[in-house]
Amino acid sequence: MPTELQHGPQSGAAIAVRDLHVAYGGTRVLHGVSLDFTPGSFTALLGSSGCGKTTLLRSLSGFVPVESGSIIVGGKDVASLPPEKRGMAMVFQSYALWPHMTVLQNIGYGLKLRGATKAEIAAKVAAMLEFLGLAGYENRKVTALSGGQRQRVALGRALAIDPGILLLDEPLSNLDAKIRMTMRHEIRAIQQRLGLTAVHVTHDREEAMTMADRLVIMQAGRIAQVGTPEEVYDRPATAFVANFMGAENVLPLRVERSEQGARLSAGEATASLANGVSSALPSGEAVAYFRDDVARLDASDATSTGDLIVPGLIAARAYPGGVYRYRVEAAGRQITVDDANRHELGTKIGLRIPLQRLHIFPASEAGTIAA
């Protein structure tokens, strides 16, 4: 993709969201969200369906009326302004191109609204198309373009007005897998080159992690955790975040604290943690979350060496490529484990779980995951 764009360098705008409450017909969707977006940052709003991530984006863009709270852009509260007065450009999931217009007319519309002359529009659109790798497409009908090309045109239409803020509402969901990968990198590269403040809504964890430099995990209209992809992935703040970020294996534990450290037990299996590591652990009934690649299959009588060895039985095996994926019945739970070696079904094994890689939360908190 050519890197030259004829207009000058842009800089993103800062957004400060304060105590935002939004309701649809009496149902509260956002319960007091506060969030800062620094200029030039790429933030992904991530969460399951109905968590309020799209509502937050649409209240930023002005399509959802705000009940209370403020959205401050450039020192000014825009929460009560109509969408056309906010100066944020949005890219939609359905592309939302105007089928009765050509590529030139679609991309040039925002410029036309700003009173640009025909020559200015043509020059800027040509530069934008060059930038997006669609040079010479001016007079094509948008209905004759492929999905990836349409999304590029939609992106060009949003970027043509030199916005400080780019809002992305699941822009890659309608694309097929291969083009989606390419577009992830393209959008990220464009955002960095132009220094835009980008807010991206997605339910795709990998997409959020690869594109954004900050993740906002939302749960039932509230922010569950804000952090870099590494922070959210490795140090989830709540059981919900751990589970949402892929730690789907659940193991009930009992934590007993002593002066030396903590003793963790799952049924018969026990292991100890030294004081320094265990200080953050809850005491009493707890639940541990861990990913498929954390545990290993070992002999049922293997020595602990600090890990938790939970006896189990291999119930199912699949080969997704590279490693075998097993379903193991252990401690009364079904646990998914990736292992390089092939084992037969029905084999009694010891599930070796390194304690450091468990995300442990009090049992009382684990019940909130379904919300």
Added chain:
Amino acid sequence: MLSQRQLALILIAPGLLLVAALFLYPLGFSLISAFTKPDGSLTLDWFAKAYELYSTDIVFTVVIVLASCGLTALAAIVIAGTLTLGENPWIVGTLKALYRWPLFIPFIVAAQCMRTFLAKNGLMNNTFVSLGLMEPLSAVSYLDWRGIIATFVWKQTPFVALLLAGALASIDRATLEAGRNLGASRVRVLVELALPQVMPTLLVALVLSFVTMLSVLSVPMMVAGSQPTMLTVDMAFRINSYGDYATANALGVITYLISAGAAILYLKRGLSKEAAP
């Protein structure tokens, strides 16, 4: 044993017979009668007579119907646009509840209502006078071409607005939001982004309204005076007063050609759009 084909023919025969007896036969008969003398020879005399007597009314009819279509389109766009892009729930709700009512009121009742509303001392002028907006002496009657147009627009707007609002509701809402997001006002979004996407529906609704207005007898008869008037009134007059079916049929053929003209304009537009790359 009957074949599928014969069975199908038997099944549709009653309907076909009804259409033939009640529609095709009278239509064919009228067409022939418009072009033949009593002795059976072909002639254009009836058309010459129709033109000589009613050329003003032909122009009057076309102008009235075109003006009504234009105003209907405007009113329907305002209503459907408000229903689609309106943000005040009270206005949208009230409009939604009210705008369809005229659909259920027959033309003749609408015409009667307009008589009491638009007359010199009718409801409208009386209201203006009582509000002090008008001197009683300067009140004029609107029961002429303006009354016909008002009635047609009042009666046809809900129909066009209904189809238009349906079409507007079915377009991708994100295309409208994209416009506002880039800085377009709601009026611009309606005119530049929404309407072009539903133009075919608007045209169909207007062509149907055009043909409907062309065939209404009660409104011009009740609302307006006798001269000039619409072709339906002239046809009724030729038949009722003179038993002159031939000239009435010639006027019928002219009416048919006018409505065919509207249909051709619509089809042509549709075809040129499909042919475009």
